[in-house]
Amino acid sequence: MSITDWFRAREDKRYTPVNGAGPKADVPEGVWTTCDSCKRIIYEGELAASMRVCPYCGHHFPVPAHERIAQLVDEGSLEEFGAGITSSDPLEFVAAKSYVQSVSSAKEKSGLEEAVVTGRATIGGHPVIVAVMDFSFVGASMGSAVGEKITRAFEIAVSERRGIVFAIASGGARMQEGMLSLMQMAKTAAAAKRYRAEGLPYIAVLTNPTTGGVTASFATLADIIFAEPGALVGFAGPRLVEQATRQKLPKDFQSAEFLLDHGLVDDVVARGGLRERVSLVLDYLMRPGGAA
Amino acid sequence: MEFERPLFELEDKLDQLKRMDVAVNPEIAAEVEDLEQQLEQLRKETYEQIGPWERVQISRHPERPKTQDYVATLFTDVVELHGDRLFGDDEAILAALATMLGRRVVVLGHRKGKTTKENVARNFGSPHPEGYRKAMRAMRLAERFGLPVVAFLDTAGAYPGIEAEQRGQAWAIAESLSLLADLPVPVVVVGIGEGGSGGALAIGFGDRLIMLENAYYSVISPEMCAMILHKEASRAAEAAGCLRLTAADLIDFGIADEIVGEPLEGAHVDPEPVIAAVGERIRAALDALGEVDPQTLTQKRYERLRAIGVFEEGAG
Numbered sequence: 270m271s272i273t274d275w276f277r278a279r280e281d282k283r284y285t286p287v288n289g290a291g292p293k294a295d296v297p298e299g300v301w302t303t304c305d306s307c308k309r310i311i312y313e314g315e316l317a318a319s320m321r322v323c324p325y326c327g328h329h330f331p332v333p334a335h336e337r338i339a340q341l342v343d344e345g346s347l348e349e350f351g352a353g354i355t356s357s358d359p360l361e362f363v364a365a366k367s368y369v370q371s372v373s374s375a376k377e378k379s380g381l382e383e384a385v386v387t388g389r390a391t392i393g394g395h396p397v398i399v400a401v402m403d404f405s406f407v408g409a410s411m412g413s414a415v416g417e418k419i420t421r422a423f424e425i426a427v428s429e430r431r432g433i434v435f436a437i438a439s440g441g442a443r444m445q446e447g448m449l450s451l452m453q454m455a456k457t458a459a460a461a462k463r464y465r466a467e468g469l470p471y472i473a474v475l476t477n478p479t480t481g482g483v484t485a486s487f488a489t490l491a492d493i494i495f496a497e498p499g500a501l502v503g504f505a506g507p508r509l510v511e512q513a514t515r516q517k518l519p520k521d522f523q524s525a526e527f528l529l530d531h532g533l534v535d536d537v538v539a540r541g542g543l544r545e546r547v548s549l550v551l552d553y554l555m556r557p558g559g560a561a
Numbered sequence: 562m563e564f565e566r567p568l569f570e571l572e573d574k575l576d577q578l579k580r581m582d583v584a585v586n587p588e589i590a591a592e593v594e595d596l597e598q599q600l601e602q603l604r605k606e607t608y609e610q611i612g613p614w615e616r617v618q619i620s621r622h623p624e625r626p627k628t629q630d631y632v633a634t635l636f637t638d639v640v641e642l643h644g645d646r647l648f649g650d651d652e653a654i655l656a657a658l659a660t661m662l663g664r665r666v667v668v669l670g671h672r673k674g675k676t677t678k679e680n681v682a683r684n685f686g687s688p689h690p691e692g693y694r695k696a697m698r699a700m701r702l703a704e705r706f707g708l709p710v711v712a713f714l715d716t717a718g719a720y721p722g723i724e725a726e727q728r729g730q731a732w733a734i735a736e737s738l739s740l741l742a743d744l745p746v747p748v749v750v751v752g753i754g755e756g757g758s759g760g761a762l763a764i765g766f767g768d769r770l771i772m773l774e775n776a777y778y779s780v781i782s783p784e785m786c787a788m789i790l791h792k793e794a795s796r797a798a799e800a801a802g803c804l805r806l807t808a809a810d811l812i813d814f815g816i817a818d819e820i821v822g823e824p825l826e827g828a829h830v831d832p833e834p835v836i837a838a839v840g841e842r843i844r845a846a847l848d849a850l851g852e853v854d855p856q857t858l859t860q861k862r863y864e865r866l867r868a869i870g871v872f873e874e875g876a877g
């Protein structure tokens with residue numbers, strides 16, 4: 270090792286962020302993004318390196334599913350399952366835009382087959398099942414396919430005695446699958462209930478936004494609920510609440526901080542510290558090696 | 562209801578005609594006869610072509626039999642349970658101990674009012690979290706004392722209010738789903754009117770789902786669906802069709818088990834036989850489920866839920 274190499278290695282170590290920055294995303298050079306919150310212009314590469322948190326104001330941007338997984342799990346530990354599960358069109362739902370069209374354009378845009386990615390992984394060495402929802406896929410709404418993948422996640426975690434860590438975002442039950450979507454709330458809640466009986470931990474990370482039928486089912490049945498700063502989380506969306514009540518909404522209504530104030534989440538955790546915090550909770554709630 | 566307006570207009574005309582003096586205007590008799598024929602034809606057409614949107618309107622009819630009508634008729638020795646022991650009592654949800662022909666049960670139901678005053682007190686049947694928490698308290702009683710649960714669904718949805726959100730509407734609904742999922746007693750659910758989304762589902766699934774012919778059950782209201790799709794609530798009729806929310810649709814999807822028929826115009830024109838028929842179906846369901854041991858019961862309930870959903874699965 271030359272002196273310069275040695276220096277470089279030292280520099281690399283010194284500048285490795287404590288919580289791990291996650292892998293660098295493939296972003297073309299020269300792409301700039303305007304922060305929704307502080308309106309400053311951020312270089313895409315910088316945003317990807319900062320886990321998609323605005324370096325100026327701390328605003329948390331949405332994270333694509335696979336990037337989120339890389340931020341959360343031990344490097345290279347993901348083994349995806351249920352990747353072939355995708356929506357069909359049981360209601361033959363055709364309105365302004367057909368459901369089939371919505372799904373196929375979501376697939377193209379996101380590179381995903383469904384709004385949730387599920388898999389086995391380890392976090393801090395603990396065997397877990399992860400599920401990560403991607404809002405860019407039909408608003409990460411829950412139809413039959415998402416419901417099935419989440420249900421399998423709970424079932425596999427039971428049979429393999431794994432912890433569960435879900436990073437959740439959702440616009441709610443998927444309207445275009447009608448009652449089949451609504452019933453996924455009961456189905457995932459039932460699977461979560463069976464898991465709960467096993468003495469294994471379920472950690473939910475609620476991200477922006479998490480609303481409707483997902484909030485009102487498996488998402489809030491977790492043992493530990495964290496929310497990302499500024500995330501909107503609730504049952505009815507703020508516009509609906511405003512319409513129904515004709516009242517001015519309180520400041521920060523349904524924000525993660527609002528939920529914390531009202532005793533609904535365990536803590537608000539910034540993305541940079543999330544992996545470490547989740548790992549620490551798993552240390553408390555899981556026995557070494559996953560045996561319970 | 563909107564779709565009945567032409568019918569009512571014709572009835573009005575006929576009434577006026579009948580009040581006129583036949584001795585003075587002898588041609589009236591023929592006219593009356595003609596109108597009566599027209600009316601009969603129109604009545605047939607109106608109710609024969611009844612679609613999902615018309616059913617939604619019938620399900621919301623102010624005079625439609627409500628949870629309290631079923632409870633008053635089908636049950637005796639009713640002991641109502643108030644409050645969630647945490648925050649307050651939500652009148653939009655009924656919880657009670659009650660007896661049905663010698664069988665002791667826990668009754669739950671969304672409770673709409675019939676008068677404006679009642680409806681204000683009951684928030685038009687849209688519960689707050691404390692309503693669901695009261696229902697959960699009653700479910701736990703049912704579990705501890707081995708009482709079956711009978712639940713009546715009739716809500717436009719859980720209330721989308723500021724305080725409801727502050728007190729954890731979503732959390733309350735989720736916990737209620739969780740509790741119902743493996744409650745080790747028979748759970749019989751009857752859709753009697755509106756089945757509005759998560760707010761209905763919170764007490765709305767179990768071992769049997771009996772639907773009235775004009776009751777609906779939907780992931781979203783037709784009006785809100787129309788707003789999302791077309792930015793106008795007035796296209797709700799169209800949306801009601803897209804959503805597949807009728808009792809018959811629910812049978813097709815394997816979600817509901819049976820349908821109780823109603824008079825052509827809806828249950829409100831002749832409630833007694835409808836209520837009696839519902840009672841008959843509840844009794845039959847409780848008889849059948851009473852034979853099943855709790856472990857098999859909850860296993861079957863899980864399998865029933867597990868089977869709901871339509872998706873594709875390729876390699877991956």
Ligand SMILES: [Zn+2]
Nearest residue numbers: 304307323326
């Ligand atoms: Zn910013």
